[in-house]
Amino acid sequence: MCTRTDSIRFISAKERNKIMTMNSGTLTKQQSTQNGYSFEFSGKIPDELVCKMCNKVLKDPRQVVCCGQHYCQGCIEKRINSNYTCPTCRTPSFNHFRDVHFEQRINQLKIHCPHQKQGCKWTGDMTGLKNHLSAAQGCAYEGIPCPNKCGHTISRKDIKEHLGKQCIQRRVKCQYCSLENTYKVITGSHYGVCPNYPVKCPYNCGQKTVKRSELQKHEQTCPMKPVQCPFQSAGCQVKIVQKDFQEHMSTNTQYHLDMVTKSFDALRSRAESADRELRKVQAEMSEVRTREESGKKLIDRRLTAIGTNVEELIKTCTENQRFAVHSIRSLTDDSYHLQEIGQPITFQMINYSDFKRTGKIWYSSPFYVADGYKMCVAIDSNGNGVGQGSCITASLCLMRGEFDDDLNWPVELPFHLIIEILRSSDTFESGSPNEGVPPNPKAYMYFHEDTPQMRVTEGMMVEARKCENFARHDVVEEWMLFYDAVTFKVYAESEFL
Known part of the structure; x- marks a missing residue:
């Protein structure tokens, strides 16, 4: 009898079934490498069919020779490779063997399909589960990757609808120019350059559809395009659009003529003022040049005198002082x-x-x-x-x-x-x-x-x-x-x- 309970915790059948229900999943590559089965089993699981190390239904059951307890193959071999003693009786260097009888009992246990939460009603034994998942069509509720590699995982029963209506990698034609490509490309980058794609007039002229290739031409003739009055520089600040241009010019002739006259008078006044300022600056520059030339001559005379004095001073120095x-x-x-x-x-x-x-x-x-x-x-x-x-x-x-x-x-x-x-x-x-x-x-x-x-x-x-x-x-x-x-x-x- 095992007298130590510090390394192995024994749990009740009710608690064990709860754990196995929480760990249920599909028969995947990842699950095949785990210790013990994590499926959702139907009914109560006998205690002897549960691994005493991982607390799951035995997977590849192995019986140890020392005390006769059963463990998953992965659990007990990991224990042996770590040089540990028997988990139950603490016997060192223990051996184990495959228990075919336990394998048969486990294969007869009733389990639900891993996709039960998705709606699958299948229930059967372990052998039936493998056939249920690996059949030609497989479980209708099993998630499979999209064949177009769009990145989504879809239930097998919904894959046809996904490929026809939802997959962004499905082949479609542009409804404006009939270019064929994937839905992602057509509705993404292509719509941004499609010459026949309908765009809105920037001047809100009311025309509903304008092809992108014809937008520039439309803007030149759009009746709502803002235009400038030719007399704006003279002072006309009236804002007009292209359709009102002719009417504006014909009804404001005298107004434009008056603004041109005032503008011309103002320009002539500024020109006369600028001419007076220019004459004044020229006179000042001439006076500055005269003073500069006079000052330069004075400086040259003083530098010449200083140089002469320095040379005379050096001549009076001794050789030692000079060098x-x-x-x-x-x-x-x-x-x-x-x-x-x-x-x-x-x-x-x-x-x-x-x-x-x-x-x-x-x-x-x-x-x-x-x-x-x-x-x-x-x-x-x-x-x-x-x-x-x-x-x-x-x-x-x-x-x-x-x-x-x-x-x-x-x-x-x-x-x-x-x-x-x-x-x-x-x-x-x-x-x-x-x-x-x-x-x-x-x-x-x-x-x-x-x-x-x-x-x-x-x-x-x-x-x-x-x-x-x-x-x-x-x-x-x-x-x-x-x-x-x-x-x-x-x-x-x-x-x-």
Whole structure:
């Protein structure tokens, strides 16, 4: 006898019949994979024909060897596969066998058709149910999908009426142009473009039917179409329709003539006023131009005097003072900015890794030094000469400039130009003695006798100074690279400091 009731709950026959009635349904693919039958049975079901695990009529009944209880095949095999003990006597590693006698008893039970709620009156045993549902015509109340694949499920007895009158995928002809297609297409998209479809006149002329293809022509001749009076610009605001146009014109001739006369007088008055205003503006503009020319001449004279005074002042300065003030003039969009010694011009090379990989030369923006020598910085990221493959090579290049006609050649620079690479972080100051932090790479750009210093011709660029081992790749990529960009600083250092 089973002494534990915590894992299996035994219910009364009345409660069991209620559960089976609630779970009744058709013999479908989904139902065939469930444990126990969920049909609505007629009469009382014997307790021994009910599975003690799913509380439904046994499906493929199996009897366990240990205690003789019966279970559905699906229920007991699921229990065995989960390494559980017998649900009744708790025997481990139990076996079971098929009970043919119970199968015969279950097949003799009386059941109602699964479509009883839909109106089917059939009642019979299990074998009869299978024949009832799988016959050539099948149960008249069974829901089957529409053969036209409209998405609806219809009772077998109603399928003919559905296909003839209700299915949106049934073939029909347009009643206006006889185009054949599905009911869904004809009453949907086709009615929106059918040339013979009757549409309403937008002017509500009273004509009941107008074909869509003739609507535009009808609108041109519709008697209720609104029209404008030709004298509207003169002031006639009467609203008329096409059928009343001729009558309006014939009965309002004098009225229209009076409005045209008043409109002409008003236009002539405005024209005279505008002419007076134009003469006044022209006189004012002439006076402004005269003052502007006079002011420009005055400014030119003052600028010339200031320039003369500045030149005289510079001549009185010592060499140290002159070069401490006129160290670098950087080229910008529209002016030159005078900077003191030690104040840098910075340039940033973007996509350092691409320049290194392709071997292309990067050139900075041009800048002016001393009295107007135009130069730029050239950087070979992959190195050149002794530094190829391991160092960055930096060069100082002379360019053709707009002040070259007034400069001394060869180049005369009374100071040193220094190119320096800035670190990616501002944690350390340039040249700080922090342990493990390399100093910023620098290159002093001297002008020796063996470097080209002659004037550059139009469209050319001359390398004036080169530093082949300017900065090692490992130092730059460890300390100076920031989002694949390198920042260069160019400044001057006076030889007299």
